Amino acid sequence: xxxxxxxxxxxxxxxxxxxEGVALELLGAGRKLADKLEVPLSGVxxxxxxxxxxxxxxxxxxxxxxxxxxxxxxxYRTESYMTGVNMLCEKYKPEIFLYGATxxxxxxxxxxxxxxxxxxxxxxxxxxxxVETRLLEASRPAFGGNIMATILxxxxxxxxxxxxxxxxxxxxxxxxxxxxIIEETIGLREEDMRTKVLKIVKDVGKKVNLAExxxxxxxxxxxxxxxxxxxxxxxxxxLGGTVGASRDVVEAGWISHDYQVGQTGETVTPKLxxxxxxxxxxxxxVGMKNSEMIIAINKDENAPIFDVATYGIVGDAFDIVxxxxxxxxxxxxxxxxEISYV
Amino acid sequence: xxxxxxxxxxxxxxxxxxxxxxNTLDRRSAPAILNPYDAHAVQAAANLKKDLxxxxxxxxxxxxxxxxxIKKSIEIGADRGFLITDRAFAGADxxxxxxxxxxxxxxxxxxxxxxxVICGKHAIxxxxxxxxxxxxxxxxxxxxxxVIEIVxxxxxxxxxxxxxxxxxxxxxxxxxxxxxLTVEKELNDxxxxxxxxxxxxxxxxxxxxxxxxxxxxxxxxxxxxxxPTIVGKMFTPPxxxxxxxxxxxxxxxxxxxLEILMDREELFEAK
Ligand SMILES: Cc1cc2nc3c(=O)[nH]c(=O)nc-3n(C[C@H](O)[C@H](O)[C@H](O)COP(=O)(O)OP(=O)(O)OC[C@H]3O[C@@H](n4cnc5c(N)ncnc54)[C@H](O)[C@@H]3O)c2cc1C
Ligand SMILES: Cc1cc2nc3c(=O)[nH]c(=O)nc-3n(C[C@H](O)[C@H](O)[C@H](O)COP(=O)(O)OP(=O)(O)OC[C@H]3O[C@@H](n4cnc5c(N)ncnc54)[C@H](O)[C@@H]3O)c2cc1C
Numbered sequence: 346x347x348x349x350x351x352x353x354x355x356x357x358x359x360x361x362x363x364x365e366g367v368a369l370e371l372l373g374a375g376r377k378l379a380d381k382l383e384v385p386l387s388g389v390x391x392x393x394x395x396x397x398x399x400x401x402x403x404x405x406x407x408x409x410x411x412x413x414x415x416x417x418x419x420x421y422r423t424e425s426y427m428t429g430v431n432m433l434c435e436k437y438k439p440e441i442f443l444y445g446a447t448x449x450x451x452x453x454x455x456x457x458x459x460x461x462x463x464x465x466x467x468x469x470x471x472x473x474x475x476v477e478t479r480l481l482e483a484s485r486p487a488f489g490g491n492i493m494a495t496i497l498x499x500x501x502x503x504x505x506x507x508x509x510x511x512x513x514x515x516x517x518x519x520x521x522x523x524x525x526i527i528e529e530t531i532g533l534r535e536e537d538m539r540t541k542v543l544k545i546v547k548d549v550g551k552k553v554n555l556a557e558x559x560x561x562x563x564x565x566x567x568x569x570x571x572x573x574x575x576x577x578x579x580x581x582x583x584l585g586g587t588v589g590a591s592r593d594v595v596e597a598g599w600i601s602h603d604y605q606v607g608q609t610g611e612t613v614t615p616k617l618x619x620x621x622x623x624x625x626x627x628x629x630x631v632g633m634k635n636s637e638m639i640i641a642i643n644k645d646e647n648a649p650i651f652d653v654a655t656y657g658i659v660g661d662a663f664d665i666v667x668x669x670x671x672x673x674x675x676x677x678x679x680x681x682x683e684i685s686y687v
Numbered sequence: 688x689x690x691x692x693x694x695x696x697x698x699x700x701x702x703x704x705x706x707x708x709x710n711t712l713d714r715r716s717a718p719a720i721l722n723p724y725d726a727h728a729v730q731a732a733a734n735l736k737k738d739l740x741x742x743x744x745x746x747x748x749x750x751x752x753x754x755x756x757i758k759k760s761i762e763i764g765a766d767r768g769f770l771i772t773d774r775a776f777a778g779a780d781x782x783x784x785x786x787x788x789x790x791x792x793x794x795x796x797x798x799x800x801x802x803x804v805i806c807g808k809h810a811i812x813x814x815x816x817x818x819x820x821x822x823x824x825x826x827x828x829x830x831x832x833x834v835i836e837i838v839x840x841x842x843x844x845x846x847x848x849x850x851x852x853x854x855x856x857x858x859x860x861x862x863x864x865x866x867x868l869t870v871e872k873e874l875n876d877x878x879x880x881x882x883x884x885x886x887x888x889x890x891x892x893x894x895x896x897x898x899x900x901x902x903x904x905x906x907x908x909x910x911x912x913x914x915p916t917i918v919g920k921m922f923t924p925p926x927x928x929x930x931x932x933x934x935x936x937x938x939x940x941x942x943x944x945l946e947i948l949m950d951r952e953e954l955f956e957a958k
Contacts, residue, residue: 360854420858423820423830448853452832455820459785464915467781467815487921497919540829540862543848547856602872609814617948627924639930640944655930656947664937672945 347440347479350502353379354439356430357390357402357410358450360421361545364398367445367510369405374513375443376406378474378481385409387439391429393419399526404518409525411437417533420542421449427456429531434461436529439503441474441481446507454507464498466506468608470631472513481506486608486627493627511556511612511635553587553603555611560586560618563606563633564594567622567643567662571599576666577621583673589613589633591623607632622662625650642666688741688842690732691795692805693788693822694725694760696753697812721756724807726763726877728870731837732805733764739842742766744795748776748787754893761888762880768893769795775898778911781813785821786908790901792826803840803847804867808833819869829862832869840864 355375358365372388379386387409388402399410413429430453434442442457444450446468458465466483471493473482480497483506487494498504555561562584564577574594581588589606590599606613608628618636623629625641625648633639634653641654644661651657658665698717721729732743744767745760747753757768771791779787792801804826806819816832823830835857836850845864850857852871880888898904907913933940 365854421853423823423832427824448833448851451816452820452830455781455817456824456830458817459782459821459824462782462915464780464782465815465817466916467817482919484922487918492921493924494921495919496916498915499917501915540831540860540866543859543861545853545856545858609811651932652929656933656944657930658933658940658944660937660940665941668937668941669944672941676945676949 346500347502350438350440352384352387352437352439352441353382354387354389354411354442354503355407356442356444356450356453357388357398358445358447359390359392359395359398360449362392362395362398364401365445365447365450365510366515367447367450367508369401369515370511370513371443371445371508372402372405372407373515374472374508375441376516378441378472379408381474381476382440382479384440387411389430389433389442391415391418391426393417396526396528400523401518403522403524404520406516406519406522407524409527412526412528413531414528415531415533417531417535417538420545421453422538422540422542423452423456424539425531425533426453427460428533429529430457431460432531433529434503437527440479442503442505443472444505444507446509451507454505458505461501461503463501463503463505464496466496466498469496469506469508470512472506472508480504486631509608509612509631511614512631555587555589555604555606555613558587558589558613559616560584561589561606561613561615561633561636562586562619562621563589563591563623564621565591565623565629566593566597567624568594571597573663574599576662576670579670580619580621580666580673583670584617586615586617586619589618591626591629620650620654621666623650624648625653688735688739688802688840689744689799690735690741690803690805691744691746691792691801692725692728692732692760692765693807693818694729694745694747694756695722695807695810696720696747696749696756697722697810719752719755721759722807722810722812724809724811724870724872725756726759727872727874728805728807728868729760729763729765730875730877731868731870734875735837735840736764739840742799744769744799746771746788746791746795748772748779748784748791751895754895757893758888758891761891762884763877764880764884768891769896770893771896771898771901773897775906775909778914779909780914780916781815781817781821782915783909783911783913785818785825786905786913788818789822789825790904791896792822794896794901800865802845802864804828804865806867806869808869808871816869819867823867826865826867829866830869831860831862831866834868834870835873837868837874 562581809816838848
């Protein structure tokens with residue numbers, strides 16, 4: 346039915362000339378899909394003076410880059426980016442098109458899907474393709490329960506999905522790998538634009554940066570109350586880590602939403618993740634399961650968090666955590682200085 | 688100035704209970720509420736009303752019971768409410784939802800032109816965040832998603848200044864009226880409803896439309912029929928192996944854990 350739609354595309358989000366990590370992760374995921382379908386993998390790159398980024402896109406697995414370079418595209422705006430992406434889709438007809446589920450990626454994908462009258466699966470955490478039917482199987486946690494829903498788009502092309510950052514793996518870059526650049530132009534001028542980006546402000550010195558943290562000590566409802574949750578702050582402190590929380594803790598008002606890990610919070614991949622008094626609901630787990638080492642402390646031996654933990658300790662947080670804090674304080678003294686976890 | 692806020696009725700996922708055996712949710716345990724982000728959206732409109740001579744309508748698509756979220760919006764400060772309800776809307780994905788809502792918005796606009804549409808950043812059940820941008824495309828007005836502050840509305844110049852959340856910070860955007868905003872929670876605090884609003888809400892009856900009231904509508908774009916995405920299957924994710932259990936008394940457990948961590952020298956390297 347859709348024989349003229351071929352190829353897997355990845356939107357290469359760049360901000361200020363720097364490619365977002367999620368775009369590289371999607372090239373890794375897209376490579377697998379493209380190989381299964383035996384089609385090329387392409388990056389879609391829009392911006393002002395961004396041609397030099399193409400080599401990175403090739404190194405991370407793309408065969409082609411569709412490039413639109415125009416001063417109007419300096420800052421992301423729905424109207425200009427959408428115009429470019431729609432034009433490329435109509436001209437080159439991809440069968441699958443993936444975007445990072447970032448604020449701009451979601452904004453763009455939603456607008457493009459509407460104009461192309463096609464389906465868009467939101468915040469995907471698993472991707473596969475059924476070779477025979479060439480259907481993209483984009484799965485996302487379904488509302489409530491430890492259940493995933495696989496969303497399909499049978500009758501429209503391209504099949505589009507946004508994918509959460511940090512759930513897919515980027516390939517290791519292959520130095521010197523090259524591909525084809527297909528450059529297109531759009532006839533947009535600044536005068537035609539309805540919106541203006543007046544300035545961009547980076548929150549430097551932002552207190553919480555969970556996504557970048559190497560050690561996260563996360564606490565859940567099992568800590569009982571805000572006072573109990575202090576133990577999490579103390580342990581994080583002595584380890585030089587960052588505090589994280591389940592959504593129920595955020596909803597209870599023990600800590601702000603900035604600290605929430607999970608589907609509707611931050612996705613994290615630290616070297617070390619402590620889950621203390623957290624049951625391990627799927628919406629939490631999708632946000633932390635790719636951590637390098639996970640240590641779970643929970644008094645219920647059947648808590649699902651133990652299924653993702655590298656090491657599980659069945660026990661009462663109020664017995665274990667204070668002793669842990671004390672031990673770490675001591676070992677820091679023994680080592681004669683700061684133990685700083687990288 | 689006419690502001691229309693799109694409000695959705697959702698199950699309260701905070702209270703919802705999950706049956707651990709079947710892994711499904713016990714719907715009876717979930718009361719229906721106004722989507723929390725939409726409460727912030729209505730509050731944003733109510734706050735604008737304090738400074739501007741604004742008129743606030745709310746629009747919802749849903750079953751007849753969704754009247755409840757319109758009443759709730761009246762409590763927060765909306766003036767009027769519209770509910771579109773029809774079997775033909777059922778089973779809509781985001782594309783079909785934005786189509787139905789944009790048709791209703793066009794109809795509302797015929798009587799009282801709309802200057803601004805406000806949506807929540809996402810609904811806590813479907814959780815896609817795609818409906819707002821979809822509506823903006825259909826009405827061909829600029830979308831400004833992830834709004835954290837409405838800095839200024841200049842009715843005379845017909846422009847707005849908006850702070851929008853982006854990765855690692857925010858951007859300041861100028862957009863024309865009409866436009867569509869999707870709002871984050873940090874935009875405002877939803878205030879306690881004043882008593883007169885509560886009284887008005889209790890008696891309020893919204894305008895109720897079915898498909899045939901919406902004028903020219905392409906029925907093939909509505910509901911299940913108009914939805915390109917379908918749920919293929921639902922499954923419990925493959926159970927992960929899980930790692931080792933650390934057994935013993937509390938002291939023994941701690942000792943073992945420390946050994947494991949101390950072994951991972953790289954964790955202790957200074958930056
Ligand atoms: C659409 C949607 C989105 C969601 N998004 C997120 C999200 O982004 N992030 C998120 O975290 N959740 C999210 N949730 C909520 C999620 O489903 C769970 O409700 C939540 O993660 C549970 O939090 P919890 O583990 O802290 O609490 P609970 O599930 O109540 O678990 C508490 C745990 O603590 C243990 N415990 C109790 N006392 C002790 C003690 N003294 N010592 C040790 N252990 C103890 C208990 O055995 C239990 O396992 C979402 C839900 C929905 C429906
Ligand atoms: C498990 C599951 C997964 C799904 N996955 C997808 C998917 O990947 N792609 C897809 O296209 N659809 C999906 N859907 C369908 C989607 O939930 C519905 O289309 C829903 O009607 C609107 O989407 P939302 O809840 O995500 O709204 P969002 O887009 O998150 O809502 C944003 C805002 O739009 C406004 N709004 C949304 N709905 C209404 C309404 N009915 N009335 C008034 N205002 C409203 C509100 O202001 C709201 O805050 C899924 C449904 C389920 C049950």
